[in-house]
Amino acid sequence: MEGMPAVTIPAGALFVEADVRFMQGMIAHHAQAVYMTRMAEGAGASPRVLRLANKIDLSQAGEISLMQGWLRSNGQVAPDTSSWRSMRMAGMLTDAELQQLAASRGRDFDRLFLQLMIRHHEGALSMVSDLLKTPRAAQDVDVNVLANEVETSQMAEIELMLQMLEELN
């Protein structure tokens, strides 16, 4: 993985390399989402989008702490919240897309934010799906519970964002 050192799995551990990569990658993924949400206020987002952005911020920032804690307590490297700048996970925004989002205002921001965040969330779901398809992965209870939580909450937020987007159009 780009920017991340090789993984050593301690003897007797229930987790595998895919679990570590998932946690590391999801930190970068979440960190970019948090970065996106913090653009909303300055961009003059509508109250609804602002509220959603705040919720995503609070939710994912909490999960970042959780994932960092898991990695550290299992002797693994824990990326920080700037890691999204060097790691590219599924659904993440390119620099050009980020600039486009940063340059948009009001209703345009709302629309673009929702479109990009839906794709961003879809990427997280793909990461969960890939993890669960990996043999021997997600058997560690903390990884399993976190992966489920990411899937459940982001799937519901996608439903919500699709509706919000439709109402904008």
Next chain:
Amino acid sequence: MEMLRRSLLAASVVGALATPLVAQTYPNANDPRNNLSSGLSNAGIAIEGMRLLSTAPKAAVHDSVRGLTFVNSDLAFRGNLVYQGNFAGFAIWDVSNSATPRLVSAVDCITAQGDPSIIGNLLFISAEGAGNRNDCAKGGVTNEADHMAGVRIYDVSNPATPRLVKNVQTCKGSHTHTVVPHPTDRGVVYLYVSGSQNARPDTELAGCRNGGNPADESNSLFRLDVIRVPLARPEDAAVVTGARIFTGLGPAPARGGRARAQRPMTGVDSAEMAMARAAGPRNCHDVSAYPAMNLLAGACASYGILVDISNPEKPVRLDAVADTNFSLWHTAVFSNDGKKVVFTDEWGGGTSPNCQITHPLEMGGNTTLVIGEDRKLTQHAYFKIPTAQTARENCVSHNGSLIPVPGRDIMVQGWYQGGVDIIDFTDADRPFEIGYFDRGPVDAPTVGDSANSRARGTIAGSWGAYWYNGKIYSSEMARGLDILELVPNAQLSANEIEAAKLVMWEEFNPQSQPKIVWPAAFPVVRSYLDQLVRTNGLAAARTTAIGQMLNTAERQSGAARRTSLNTLATAVERDAAGARDAARVQMMVAAIRDLANATR
């Protein structure tokens, strides 16, 4: 056609709340729950309206704090025994003496998350994790034939030596399960299984299939697996059908929006899964049955769903509501009259510290919904514990049950490290707290933590807090089993507590709610009287006189008591006309008459 589709969708959308919310706020700096000292076994305690009787530490085999691997989960009750689930097995406690609970047995068997139910001599345990094995061995699953995801059935006729009878495998595993009795055959129960994962591959469990279309009965995704258990032959327990309560729902509507049918998305890993994701919810986190009312409340990801379970093998969805403030509809508790249901929102999944001062009160709390005559849901107020917890305490609303106080809707509820809370939701628009039990965090705050720091500590706190036969039992994830009792305060009288203690069950599975029936007794009558005094529901001169007449009647016996009570009932019935709370006065009249009729 549009009409037809809309009725098929049967999703009511929460618009503006029925009435304005009470301006619930976090407390000021003087809240006794602020600044409690930290520690696993010696944290500071703030308590109101309750008394802690004992804390029994975890059984030795589960006595480890390592993420979620050894945390305690939910509770079930039978006789003097409490069955406590753990992500690595379960424990059985003899609580005959509340001050000194005795560990009867502890089973070492990785079974995340270990949600338990007890029926007679059979203990059912939910298994979901990818590392659970059929043979309970450690080390995870290397061969998929060893994987256990579903419901384990134990024979606990000798609680000292539980015996695994069967592993019932289900396609999506079992995050939780709920007992639904057979309508007529007492020898059969159903388990409604909520699984939060995708269907396992067909190669691992034959017949399992992920699919994108909820209406396609061959897919295993959009259903709750229903296990039929013949109680005399638990080895014959098997999945008999799938409760397809999601069909036609579609993605959750935004507040004020309208439910829409499914629609494919792009940019995901497979077309089928894309369709599935656009089809709305496919899992419930938990479902709460109220068999006496033939109702079931499904807390299902982005929806709260009301279901008719008159025929447990053919449940029918009555209504579904969505609320954009809710992240994860998690669990539900009905009022005893079946006219209200409290749903909880497990925002952050229970591991995040979501009760900090920066967190909105309408996220990660409860909401009360009224069930109309038409069996449709209307959302009313939110409730969140009125205390700001630290960044070190995982906190969000979680599991609870009713406290059987006559004339009021009161529940006790676990909020993880937010503690145990007692909430009155009699008025759906004005739920309020009447008691709490809160410990400081397990982990000490460190330098750099601030009020809105999002660092998180050890996962702990009350998974679920339940009233059972006079006591409150709280399953502490890291600290063991807490037993508490109610203590009277301004919002709950000694008579109300005494009346609650009159309600006794042989067996109690909190998510399969029994109907509360109070015996004819003086504390029941006096509960209504205390409530009328507290809320000025009847003139003070009258409540005083009624209290004196009740005292007189209680000193009498036989025919004399019966005559006094009947005379009193007639007099109180006349009071109803001029009373501010005539309905409550009438409830008291009925309780006095019941008492007269029961007097021999």
